[in-house]
Amino acid sequence: MNIQAAIEALQAADIDVDLNAASVKSKSRDFFWYSPVLKDRLDHVVADFVATPQTEAQVIDILRTCYAHDVPVTTRGTGTGNYGQAMPLAGGCVLHLHKMNAVKEIAPGRVVVEPGCLLKDLDAACIADSGQEVRMFSSTWATATIGGFIAGGSGGVGSVRWGALRDPGNIIRLRVVTMEEEPRVLDISGDDLHRVSHAYGTNGIITEIEIPLAPAYDWIGVFVAFDSFDEALQYSYDLASCDGILIKLATVFEAPIAKDYFQRIAPHVTQGDALVALMVAPHGMPGWETFTAGYAARPIYRSDKSDWRKDPGHVFEYGWNHTTLRALKVDPSITYLQIAYGTDDPVALARKMRDELSPECLQHIEVMRQNGRIAMAGLTLVKFQSEARLDEIIALHEANGAMNFNPHRYTLEEGGRQAVDARQLDFKREADPKGLLNPGKMISWDDPDYSFDQMYAWPGLQAKPAAE
Amino acid sequence: MNIQAAIEALQAADIDVDLNAASVKSKSRDFFWYSPVLKDRLDHVVADFVATPQTEAQVIDILRTCYAHDVPVTTRGTGTGNYGQAMPLAGGCVLHLHKMNAVKEIAPGRVVVEPGCLLKDLDAACIADSGQEVRMFSSTWATATIGGFIAGGSGGVGSVRWGALRDPGNIIRLRVVTMEEEPRVLDISGDDLHRVSHAYGTNGIITEIEIPLAPAYDWIGVFVAFDSFDEALQYSYDLASCDGILIKLATVFEAPIAKDYFQRIAPHVTQGDALVALMVAPHGMPGWETFTAGYAARPIYRSDKSDWRKDPGHVFEYGWNHTTLRALKVDPSITYLQIAYGTDDPVALARKMRDELSPECLQHIEVMRQNGRIAMAGLTLVKFQSEARLDEIIALHEANGAMNFNPHRYTLEEGGRQAVDARQLDFKREADPKGLLNPGKMISWDDPDYSFDQMYAWPGLQAKPAAE
Numbered sequence: 001m002n003i004q005a006a007i008e009a010l011q012a013a014d015i016d017v018d019l020n021a022a023s024v025k026s027k028s029r030d031f032f033w034y035s036p037v038l039k040d041r042l043d044h045v046v047a048d049f050v051a052t053p054q055t056e057a058q059v060i061d062i063l064r065t066c067y068a069h070d071v072p073v074t075t076r077g078t079g080t081g082n083y084g085q086a087m088p089l090a091g092g093c094v095l096h097l098h099k100m101n102a103v104k105e106i107a108p109g110r111v112v113v114e115p116g117c118l119l120k121d122l123d124a125a126c127i128a129d130s131g132q133e134v135r136m137f138s139s140t141w142a143t144a145t146i147g148g149f150i151a152g153g154s155g156g157v158g159s160v161r162w163g164a165l166r167d168p169g170n171i172i173r174l175r176v177v178t179m180e181e182e183p184r185v186l187d188i189s190g191d192d193l194h195r196v197s198h199a200y201g202t203n204g205i206i207t208e209i210e211i212p213l214a215p216a217y218d219w220i221g222v223f224v225a226f227d228s229f230d231e232a233l234q235y236s237y238d239l240a241s242c243d244g245i246l247i248k249l250a251t252v253f254e255a256p257i258a259k260d261y262f263q264r265i266a267p268h269v270t271q272g273d274a275l276v277a278l279m280v281a282p283h284g285m286p287g288w289e290t291f292t293a294g295y296a297a298r299p300i301y302r303s304d305k306s307d308w309r310k311d312p313g314h315v316f317e318y319g320w321n322h323t324t325l326r327a328l329k330v331d332p333s334i335t336y337l338q339i340a341y342g343t344d345d346p347v348a349l350a351r352k353m354r355d356e357l358s359p360e361c362l363q364h365i366e367v368m369r370q371n372g373r374i375a376m377a378g379l380t381l382v383k384f385q386s387e388a389r390l391d392e393i394i395a396l397h398e399a400n401g402a403m404n405f406n407p408h409r410y411t412l413e414e415g416g417r418q419a420v421d422a423r424q425l426d427f428k429r430e431a432d433p434k435g436l437l438n439p440g441k442m443i444s445w446d447d448p449d450y451s452f453d454q455m456y457a458w459p460g461l462q463a464k465p466a467a468e
Numbered sequence: 469m470n471i472q473a474a475i476e477a478l479q480a481a482d483i484d485v486d487l488n489a490a491s492v493k494s495k496s497r498d499f500f501w502y503s504p505v506l507k508d509r510l511d512h513v514v515a516d517f518v519a520t521p522q523t524e525a526q527v528i529d530i531l532r533t534c535y536a537h538d539v540p541v542t543t544r545g546t547g548t549g550n551y552g553q554a555m556p557l558a559g560g561c562v563l564h565l566h567k568m569n570a571v572k573e574i575a576p577g578r579v580v581v582e583p584g585c586l587l588k589d590l591d592a593a594c595i596a597d598s599g600q601e602v603r604m605f606s607s608t609w610a611t612a613t614i615g616g617f618i619a620g621g622s623g624g625v626g627s628v629r630w631g632a633l634r635d636p637g638n639i640i641r642l643r644v645v646t647m648e649e650e651p652r653v654l655d656i657s658g659d660d661l662h663r664v665s666h667a668y669g670t671n672g673i674i675t676e677i678e679i680p681l682a683p684a685y686d687w688i689g690v691f692v693a694f695d696s697f698d699e700a701l702q703y704s705y706d707l708a709s710c711d712g713i714l715i716k717l718a719t720v721f722e723a724p725i726a727k728d729y730f731q732r733i734a735p736h737v738t739q740g741d742a743l744v745a746l747m748v749a750p751h752g753m754p755g756w757e758t759f760t761a762g763y764a765a766r767p768i769y770r771s772d773k774s775d776w777r778k779d780p781g782h783v784f785e786y787g788w789n790h791t792t793l794r795a796l797k798v799d800p801s802i803t804y805l806q807i808a809y810g811t812d813d814p815v816a817l818a819r820k821m822r823d824e825l826s827p828e829c830l831q832h833i834e835v836m837r838q839n840g841r842i843a844m845a846g847l848t849l850v851k852f853q854s855e856a857r858l859d860e861i862i863a864l865h866e867a868n869g870a871m872n873f874n875p876h877r878y879t880l881e882e883g884g885r886q887a888v889d890a891r892q893l894d895f896k897r898e899a900d901p902k903g904l905l906n907p908g909k910m911i912s913w914d915d916p917d918y919s920f921d922q923m924y925a926w927p928g929l930q931a932k933p934a935a936e
Contacts, residue, residue, distance in 0.1 A: 108599065109685055109714075109751035130599070131576065132683075135712075162712055169712030169755030190758035212714070212751045215600075215683040217577055241840025244603075244630055244637030246577075246680070283577035283680045287637030290658035372709025372842045 001092065003048045006069040010051055013061050016099075018050040027094050031082035034324055036335055036384050037408035037455070038084050044464045047074065047088040052096045056177065056185070056207040059095070063183045063205065066093055066436060073179065074438045075201035077116060077145030080138070081152040082321060084410035085200040089440035090460050095205065097147055104208070106130060110172060112210045115147020122146055126213055133216035135162040135170060139320035147206050150174070150197055154405075155377075157279070157316040158214070159368040160240050160250050167370075171197055175208035178431035186431075195427035200412060202438045202445075203428035219248055220285055221303035221315030222278040225269050227296065229254050230351060232274040233365065235295045237347050239278070240367045240374050245287045248279040250367035251319035254354060257362055257381065261327040264312040268300045277315050320379065323364045327381050337361070337394065338415075339378035340403040346376035349402055353378070356400075360385075361393060378402070411456050413443045418452045420444040469560065471516045474537040478519055481529050484567075486518040495562050499550035502792055504803055504852050505876035505923070506552050512932045515542065515556040520564045524645065524653070524675040527563070531651045531673065534561050534904060541647065542906045543669035545584060545613030548606070549620040550789060552878035553668040557908035558928050563673065565615055572676070574598060578640060580678045583615020590614055594681055601684035603630040603638060607788035615674050618642070618665055622873075623845075625747070625784040627836040628708050628718050630682070635838075639665055643676035646899035654899075663895035668880060670906045670913075671896035687716055688753055689771035689783030690746040693737050695764065697722050698819060700742040701833065703763045705815050707746070708835045708842045713756055714749040718835035719787035721745070722822060725830055725849065729795040732780040736768045745783050788847065791832045795849050805829070805862065806883075807846035808871040814844035817870055821846070824868075828853075829861060846870070879924050881911045886920045888912040 010017050018024060028047045032038040048071075053059045066073050072092030079086050088094050101116040103125040111132070113122055119134065119141040126132040136158030138149050149156070150171065155164040162170060173189045176196050186204070188196055196204050226232035229252075236250045258265050258275040269275060276297075280288045282304070292299060301308060303315065312318075318326065327334040341349045354363045362381040367374060382393060387408075394404045406414050413419060425444045428437070435445055440458035443450045450456060478485050486492060496515045500506040516539075521527045534541050540560030547554050556562050569584040571593040579600075581590055587602065587609040594600040604626030606617050617624070618639065623632040630638060641657045644664050654672070656664055664672050694700035697720075704718045726733050726743035737743060744765075748756045750772070760767060769776060771783065780786075786794065795802040809817045822831045830849040835842060850861060855876075862872045874882050881887065893912045896905070903913055908926035911918045918924060 107751075109683070109749055163710075167712040168710050168759050169714065169752050172751065172754050189754050190761075212712075215577070242631075242636050243837040243840060244635040244680075246637065281577055283575075283640065284637050286640050286657050291636050293658075369711040369840075372711060372837075374840045 001071055002069040003071060003092070006065050006071045006093070007049055009065045009069070010062060013065070015058055015062060016052040016054070018052065024048070024050050024094070027076065027079070027096055028088055030076065030079040030084065030086040032084035032087055032410070034082040034321070034328070034335065035408040037387055037390070038410060041461070042084050042087050042089070042410065045087045045089055045462050046091065047094040048091050050094045050096050052099055054099050056100070059100075059177050059205055059207055060183045060185070062093070062095060063177055063179050064181070067179055067181055067183070067434060070434065070436065072436050072439045075151070075205055077148030078118070078143055080140040080144040081148055083152065083407055083415050085152045085438070085441065086148075087410065089410070089458060089462065091462055098145065100207065101145075106132070110210060110212050112208060113146055115150070115206045115209060116145050118142070119144055119146055119149060123216070127216045131216050132213040134158070135212055135214045136165065139316050139322040141316065146209055146211075150209055151199065151201055151206060154198060155368060156320050157249050159366070160247055161369065162214070163369045165197065166194065169212065171209075171211055173210035174206050176204035176431070177207055178204055179437050180431070180433065195423050199424050200438050200441045202412065202432070202442045203424060204431045204437070217281045219279040220282055221301070222280055222299060223265060223301040223315070224276040224278065224292065225298040225300050226274040226276065227272065229274040229354065229363065231296050232276050233347050233350060235297055236276050236365070236367050237374055237376070239288070239291060240369070242287070242291060245291060246281040246284045248281075249277060249316050249319055251277040252363065252365040252367070253277070253323070254358065254363040257323070257327070257364060261330050262318060264308070264310045268308070277318050279315055320366060323379060324381060333384050335382050335384045335390075336407060337378065337380040337382055337397070338405040338407050339380055339397055340405065341365075341376040341378060342403070343370050343373040343375045346374070349400065350376055350378060352400060353397060353402060356396065357393065409455060411441055411443045414452070414456060420448065469539055470537040471539060471560070474533050474539045474561070475517055477533045477537070478530060481533070483526055483530060484520040484522070486520065492516070492518050492562070495544065495547070495564055496556055498544065498547040498552060498554040500552035500555055500878070502550040502789070502796065502803065503876040505855055505858070506878060509929070510552050510555050510557075510878065513555045513557055513930050514559065515562040516559050518562045518564050520567055522567050524568070527568075527645050527673055527675055528651045528653070530561070530563060531645055531647050532649070535647055535649060535651070535902065538902065538904065540904050540907045543619070543673055545616030546586070546611055548608040548612040549616055551620065551875055551883050553620045553906070553909065554616075555878065557878070557926060557930065559930055566613065568675065569613075574600070578678060578680050580676060581614055583618070583674045583677060584613050586610070587612055587614055587617060591684070595684045599684050600681040602626070603680055603682045604633065607784050607790040609784065614677055614679075618677055619667065619669055619674060622666060623836060624788050625717050626682070627834070628715055629837065631837045633665065634662065637680065639677075639679055641678035642674050644672035644899070645675055646672055647905050648899070648901065663891045667892050668906050668909045670880065670900070670910045671892060672899045672905070685749045687747040688750055689769070690748055690767060691733060691769040691783065692744040692746065692760065693741040693766040693768050694744065695740065697742040697822065697831065699764050700744050701815050701818060703765055704744050704833070704835050705842055705844070707756070707759060708837070710755070710759060713759060714752045716747040716749075717745060717784050717787055719745040720831065720833040720835070721791070722826065722831040725791070725795070725832060729798050730786060732776070732778045736776070745786050747783055788834060791847060792849060801852050803850050803852045803858070804875060805846065805848040805850060805865070806873040806875050807848055807865055808873065809833075809844040809846055810871070811838050811841040811843045814842070817868065818844055818846060820868060821865060821870060824864065825861065877923060879909055879911045882920070882924060888916065
């Protein structure tokens, strides 16, 4: 690794290179601190410099130069991911894509965009052009980039209608630059998309994204209170099952999440209230009203007719990863899990886990579609005690048939299905032969026989400073 | 019943009244002849006159007048329904709504329209206004009215995405005029919609419709051939399960339907080919291509890249009730069933019925959504032998757990769940106290204790002319 030579070559090529220590440190961090486990492991990690390309040609220059000088390259958008995916474990170069943010083409049902575009700006452009918006986005919509969402996300607001990002049809095409002596530019579509989407930039740098669009509506944000968590859960499942009522979000919060962690909602709920957060299309509201009347449900807020003194803001900023964020701000000992309750009988499975673990764990559930059926994902809040107890809790979920996608790990495999993804690995062999892209994030590259019996500790991880 | 007095009163009120025998006869008929059973029963039925209102005020005039003179009123759009729902069983007045066809308001996600508007014209208006279209329509889109579809349909092209018309959210509001001494105008929404939608105009006349809209795309029509019916069926089920691939139609035809009954497709398939017809959004085509490559599927046509010498026309005009129509034109002995294979394991149930009944019955299956799951509806082609054999075939389906919606009956109950719909009946008591609206179509009005053990024969049905 010859950092200095790389920096000089990049500066000579008129690439924006940031060497300011404070700035480099800040751009070397994402939201990994959601996890006390990752915070313990990664808090000291820092890059040597940050390179900010303006064009695909500059991305190619940077990769060619870093390849020549054996400098690791870790790509980031705005760093709002929370699995450490943008943390430069071995130092080197952070490739900051936020200035590659052009919306290049908008057509009926699809958009072509550069990776650094904020989700919020992308929606604004699509709405202005033709009343369209992205099918799904993370709750960090206001600050996150589309590239970061594609490279690190799995689904989000909109998945209750459209399923997950990995489902066929939800990404049309990705343009990727490889990390080779002479980088190649590849357009990837179809099954090959699995090689590079949700790969944390370990096997190519995404420089252009083509995704489908949905019609943009003035979504009505809704909160509905329930005396009973079970009723809230069933209500949300049944509502999502109404194919004719168009919704974009259905989130369930066990009590007392709303009372304890949602400051602007707290005055309107009791300690015992379970809460459901919804986004409903305006023309779906009459159907929603009819549907809701059939449940022991108390609608307490709708964004089009609110008398709340303090505006709660976007309803989706209570769901997905924002739930944990809000809880963390009130109680820093809170962390979370990522659980898949599946499609067979997710209501029963979620109830069972709640019965076994509440209140140490509080259920926060996102309703999704999966393979044509309603599924539930648990972003369960956990009162953190120790890593050992966290592992016990996860094991208990697995023993009950609830799948775990561990957010306390920085590798693709551990955050996923704890198995080698041959497509991603094969493509890394082809596109990153020196293993310089986001090193340490793909176990199968470093240790193909890893047993997954404990947390993977990448040997190349920067050592902690001795006297910190 | 004082026909002459009613006619004179209507003429005095400047209502368009048609008395021409040939014209009245033609407007007294719908597509009831799809069914040999209905053809036998209803072929002679004819109204006394046809009244054609231009406005809701004229509808009120007509109903007030007919009420005063005890004249039955049977409403029709363009008469493309095929359950005899627009057949004036007791003569009297046919209320022809085709001139009430204004599109009154288009907003994001919804439209307000008069009942006589053709589905085709409604779509054209919504596309021109804002790139929108109706969520679902009958295969008679080019010639049928939205009012007829709402009053007599259950679903159609688009139901693979949006479910059935009766599902919450798929109708927003219906405006209805009652048949009383002084007719009332009622706006009906929510659960009350079940009173008047799919009621054949037996308990009120729909004068205004508010329904949701979806984004309009240049849907790609696709035909895919398969060696195996089972593979075609599984493919269609799995494709509809892809929440991220936007489709509007998925129809399966057992061999040799395509070869024998679809003239312009026949040159491109063999006698043994099963066929799947699809409508795919343009931006869904890459996902569709990827998905399709995983099956033993032979795409033989796509409307955006066709080299067929003869254009097959709209793909949806091969599905839903058009399948039977095309088969009937080739073989007049063909009729059909309406079977619900449900959501539990519709693929297995449809296969089973095929194994038991092919080739006397040929499977034509429409894939739908129902309560958040994929469902299959069979519009099974039947080589008609006798009414007794038809009943046997239906009983065989029911014995296997496949629900029958009998299209060889002219009553709401027999074409539905063979049970009294209390909401429709109660509303008829309120809105049509004399029982003058489309008489003979609601068994529970005439014979509340009917046992459904044989075909209902309404005592008020016009007698057949002796010497016909």
